[in-house]
Amino acid sequence: MSDVETRNNPDEKRYEALVDGEVAGFAQYQLTDQLIVFTHTEVDPKFEGQGIGxxxxxxxxxxVRDNQSQRKVLPICPFIKGWIGHHPEYVELVYGAPKSTAKD
Structure with a gap:
């Protein structure tokens, strides 16, 4: 598989993954002043199983973390929600998640 290019496409309100210039998958979102709501993630069937999602x-x-917009993530999309569940280092971004008590 070719390299995967990722980008934010704010005009379409989605993050995109491209392979050889073709959109292989996307994560749709909605913005509020305080939240980025992930509503739907989709990977083209011909790219499934290749880690695109x-x-x-x-x-x-x-x-979202690097943008420092202070927005929290509201993962309505089952894929994004499940992915965060397997990657606890991202839980702090989730709206309503308790603050970590772990020491640095």
Whole structure:
């Protein structure tokens, strides 16, 4: 498989994963002043099983964290919600999640 390019496409309100310039998957979102609500994630069937969804989720959540917009994530999309569940380092981004008590 070719390299996966990831990007935020704010005009379409979605994060996208591209393979050879073709949209292989996307994570749709809605924005409020305080939240980024992930509503739907989809990977083209011909790219399933190649880690596209995971790369997309990681990129999108890292972008939210790095953007420092102070928005919290509300993962309505089952894929994003499940992905966060398997990657606890992203739980702090989730709206309503308790603050970590772990020491640095």
């Amino acid at each position: 995971s790369k997309l989720a990681r990129f999108a959540l890292d972008d």
